[in-house]
Amino acid sequence: MANAMLHQTVGTLQLLSNSGIHCQVGNNSVRLLPRDLKVELGFSKRGSNSFGEKKFSVIQASASLTSVFDPVLSPSNKGPHESLKKSNEAALILIRHGESLWNEKNLFTGCVDVPLTKKGVEEAIEAGKRISNIPVDMIFTSALIRAQMTAMLAMTQHRRKKVPIIMHNENEQARLWSQIHSEDTIKQSIPVVAAWQLNERMYGELQGLNKQETADRFGKEKVHEWRRSYDIPPPNGESLEMCAQRAVAYFKDEIEPQLISGKNVMIAAHGNSLRSIIMYLDELTSQEVISLELSTGIPMLYIFKEGKFMRRGSPIAPTEAGVYAYTRRLAQYRQKLDETLN
Ligand SMILES: O=C(O)[C@H](O)COP(=O)(O)O
Incomplete structure (x- = not known):
């Protein structure tokens, strides 16, 4: 920390x-x-x-106060979500990336950097429509292209046409060369932070193998154990527990401080890095997380308020939030969008 x-x-x-x-x-x-x-x-x-x-x-x-004092992200940059900030409530959206070319081929992917299929692109756009009325001040993605494509495609659908911009802080020169020199332009942008800690669980020697063929070869039970047990890693890969150690630590150190400061955050990541984070948010046991499955491209909404994460489900469409998805504050935000953008 x-x-x-x-x-x-x-x-x-x-x-x-x-x-x-x-x-x-x-x-x-x-x-x-x-x-x-x-x-x-x-x-x-x-x-x-x-x-x-x-x-x-x-x-x-x-x-743990990391990043809170980043001048670009400072809460003093008042934006349209001010009412949400005042209420000390923040939205957290989680999206598993859309279908990748290796999902389509049923191959273990892990940390191999494979792009989305056409269907994956459509899923990401659909996910974006569902969250188009929910404020997003900051985006975290994994370092992998399928999560980054998903985040960017989803944001093309957002009604508040802010520009998602990938932060380049990998070295001083990258940071300097990507600086924005207009306060107004900064206000109209959404910082996107790519972090390897949000990557998919590293699948070791299974990466690139066909899931069905692997089950035929090693037995269904063994492969299920590698894929879904909590603490048993696949050969030379990460167990869910190992994946959770880095993904949840990153969430606590880098993402939670943003929510605490009132930022509305979207995370675009992967089946297992998100399962780890959901395990933390919903306080699931290592037994309960085993049966948690995430579909590609379906956004999930949490509200962070008074130090607690409340799961609100998934907004079902751009026009429908689902019976319990909107809080009063989110409904007000949406009404404001309706008034100013229609
Ligand atoms: O890495 C992969 O192959 C998938 O994205 C996740 O696979 P799993 O459902 O087998 O964990």
Whole structure:
């Protein structure tokens, strides 16, 4: 976990009895959650203060605050989703990529970088229609082209015609050469962060093999164990548990801080990296995650509020959110789109 150090000279921390810690540094405000806080607070007592009501000077605190202070992503860049931010509610959309050329051929793909089929392209566009009324401030994808194609194609359908732009922070030159020099243009863009940690589970020696032929050769049970057990890896590959270690750590370190700061986030990734993340969001056991299957190109919506993730299901169409998909805030966002774009 990356640490951010706070000192009393740069910010303040306010203790909230059961909903975490509110942290203010300059214009950036963020709430740190009890469930993930590994905060070490050192206090120097001022006068006759007592915990909870009186004042303390914060000497030092460490917590997972990575990326929160990125100037491009700073909450001080007020946008059309301001009402969602004010309510401290954020939308999280998860999409498994559309069908790839190796899904079509029934080959184990894992970390092999295979593009979408025509059907996959259509699935991604369809997914985009379903989420076209849901705010997206930031996109995370894996480093693999099928997830990136899915994210970009889905965003072609969004009613708020912001431009998704891939961030290039791999080295200083890439960062400098891809800089945008207009505040207005930045406001009309959606940063897209590609991370290998969101890649599909590495399938080891199964990559490129036909799933049916592998089952015929090694036995149905063995192959099912490799594909769906929690902690048994395929030969020289990653188990779901190993995949979860890097995908969930990335989610907690890089994505959750964005949600905490009010950003609406879309993640385009893979069957197993998303199963790992859903296991974390829905607090599934290693037994329960075994039977979780994700279809290609079907978006799932979560609402992040007061430190909790609430699964809202899948918006079923651009005009229909599904009975429980929209919160009041999301409905207001959509109404605003209707008023300004129609
Ligand atoms: O990597 C693959 O082959 C698929 O994307 C996921 O395969 P699985 O359903 O066998 O885990």
